[in-house]
Amino acid sequence: MTLAPTATGVTARFELDQPTNAVTFVADPTLVRPAWKLVTPGLSFADGRISGEIAFDRFELALTPDPSEIDRTYLSVIRMDQGFAVYGPALSLSEGATSLEFEVPEGFVALAPTDPTQGYSYLGPATAVTLVGGANFVAGANVPPWLGERIRASLTATLPFYTAQLGTPPLTPLVLVSVDSPGPTAFRGDVSGGGVVSLRFHGEKWAKADPEAGRSVDRFVAHEGFHLWNGQGYRPLDGETAPWLHEGAAEYASMLAYLAVSGGEDNEAAMRLKLGSHLRKCLKATKGRSLPVAGEAIQKGGAVYDCGVVLQWVADLEERSRSGKQRSVLSLWRDVFAATKNGYGVADFQAAAKNPAWNELLSTNATVDPWKELLATLTALGVELVNRPEPGDYRGALLHHLLSQHCEPGQATGFFTEHDHVRLDTGARCGPLSGDPELVAVEGYPFLSDARGGFEAAQRVCASNGQLSLQKRDGSPSLWVPCTKVLVIPKVWSVNDAPRLALPVSSTPR
Numbered sequence: 025m026t027l028a029p030t031a032t033g034v035t036a037r038f039e040l041d042q043p044t045n046a047v048t049f050v051a052d053p054t055l056v057r058p059a060w061k062l063v064t065p066g067l068s069f070a071d072g073r074i075s076g077e078i079a080f081d082r083f084e085l086a087l088t089p090d091p092s093e094i095d096r097t098y099l100s101v102i103r104m105d106q107g108f109a110v111y112g113p114a115l116s117l118s119e120g121a122t123s124l125e126f127e128v129p130e131g132f133v134a135l136a137p138t139d140p141t142q143g144y145s146y147l148g149p150a151t152a153v154t155l156v157g158g159a160n161f162v163a164g165a166n167v168p169p170w171l172g173e174r175i176r177a178s179l180t181a182t183l184p185f186y187t188a189q190l191g192t193p194p195l196t197p198l199v200l201v202s203v204d205s206p207g208p209t210a211f212r213g214d215v216s217g218g219g220v221v222s223l224r225f226h227g228e229k230w231a232k233a234d235p236e237a238g239r240s241v242d243r244f245v246a247h248e249g250f251h252l253w254n255g256q257g258y259r260p261l262d263g264e265t266a267p268w269l270h271e272g273a274a275e276y277a278s279m280l281a282y283l284a285v286s287g288g289e290d291n292e293a294a295m296r297l298k299l300g301s302h303l304r305k306c307l308k309a310t311k312g313r314s315l316p317v318a319g320e321a322i323q324k325g326g327a328v329y330d331c332g333v334v335l336q337w338v339a340d341l342e343e344r345s346r347s348g349k350q351r352s353v354l355s356l357w358r359d360v361f362a363a364t365k366n367g368y369g370v371a372d373f374q375a376a377a378k379n380p381a382w383n384e385l386l387s388t389n390a391t392v393d394p395w396k397e398l399l400a401t402l403t404a405l406g407v408e409l410v411n412r413p414e415p416g417d418y419r420g421a422l423l424h425h426l427l428s429q430h431c432e433p434g435q436a437t438g439f440f441t442e443h444d445h446v447r448l449d450t451g452a453r454c455g456p457l458s459g460d461p462e463l464v465a466v467e468g469y470p471f472l473s474d475a476r477g478g479f480e481a482a483q484r485v486c487a488s489n490g491q492l493s494l495q496k497r498d499g500s501p502s503l504w505v506p507c508t509k510v511l512v513i514p515k516v517w518s519v520n521d522a523p524r525l526a527l528p529v530s531s532t533p534r
């Protein structure tokens with residue numbers, strides 16, 4: 025197969041070893057081919073299959089850039105200013121091996137991983153290519169200078185940090201920067217086969233330098249940089265069932281790399297806040313269950329990172345404490361990579377970490393409360409956790425407490441928070457709370473301006489099996505709603521203090 029860039033995309037010309045009536049592109053949930061057109065007359069292209077009435081031995085496709093980013097998939101074609109990045113695996117046919125060649129006009133280059141069918145290849149102007157810290161770095165002329173500089177500086181600082189901690193990267197990186205991402209996300213990135221790091225930016229926000237965007241770039245580069253080792257160089261075997269392991273590791277490592285490079289007490293404090301936020305969100309996503317019992321709830325979206333980071337954090341604190349600060353979670357990863365050349369799984373990491381809190385978190389027994397153990401471990405390792413619910417947490421806890429007592433089990437219910445009232449979503453399913461009432465106060469305490477006062481008043485009523493009065497927005501008589509179960513203060517943990525995360529600059533990993 026030969027790839028050749030055009031003004032609008034890339035032409036892919038396939039030549040087959042022998043005539044056939046149909047060929048099929050490899051099917052894989054991480055592959056999408058949304059903007060491909062069959063050029064060859066007399067054939068048809070549907071559902072990843074090219075077919076014809078009469079046998080054919082060649083065909084041509086016109087590939088244009090994908091119209092949208094899709095969660096956890098690789099774009100098949102990315103615009104990079106005047107050039108394009110093409111994802112090799114999307115072009116592989118199910119019938120035998122596909123080999124890839126490139127045909128570029130004068131002034132253009134093709135840069136590809138050793139096996140171009142494994143990752144992204146770049147086809148575009150040679151002027152976009154430079155060498156940065158041992159990596160081939162590609163950024164088109166439309167990448168704002170500050171952004172290109174920031175990414176370069178980030179790579180130059182981060183890759184040596186990881187190399188010192190983890191050993192030489194198993195792959196020579198090829199870094200592709202595009203500001204032509206179709207969105208909707210402001211930035212997305214991935215590392216694909218052969219060590220290709222793709223960083224894609226979308227929208228006006230990247231046009232001019234600002235400190236916040238700069239910090240996002242540093243963290244983003246540090247996250248994707250770690251995947252050169254963990255993800256591509258060494259493959260996760262449980263990537264589908266436990267994406268929190270390699271994603272959590274990359275996100276947590278990016279925090280360590282960021283602190284090693286940028287340092288400072290402000291950054292330490294910012295990372296503590298971030299850890300607290302990951303902990304809260306993970307507890308919410310798992311609803312206090314172990315990871316296998318929580319199942320799908322932590323296999324997608326933000327929970328992958330939230331829970332993943334928390335697990336890496338406790339493993340890190342444990343390892344530092346055990347080794348008298350001689351080792352860290354990165355030492356554990358170095359051991360895992362050395363021990364598992366053909367890929368690693370959750371069990372391999374735990375074999376290295378031997379972390380008791382992890383045993384509970386990985387338990388398939390639904391009756392244990394693994395988070396109690398985890399919080400106790402964090403506390404024992406020097407983390408000061410304080411329960412600090414916000415008004416919204418009190419409001420939510422009270423309303424859900426009432427809904428759970430009066431709604432038919434298994435029915436979806438909830439509430440909407442408006443600027444001066446809450447509106448329950450109850451239909452005819454919730455006894456005295458039915459009819460989607462609009463409520464302004466509980467026991468005289470406004471839901472919006474004194475959620476905590478209302479919560480505490482309700483606690484007293486519920487403790488004595490009383491009836492709560494809920495004041496309605498339209499001034500009609502209050503709803504009287506029985507409450508017979510103890511109302512417990514919601515657990516919303518904040519990290520008040522924690523051991524320093526930054527690794528000592530002089531640390532030589534063991």
Ligand SMILES: [Zn+2]
Nearest residue numbers: 247251271274
């Ligand atoms: Zn990642």
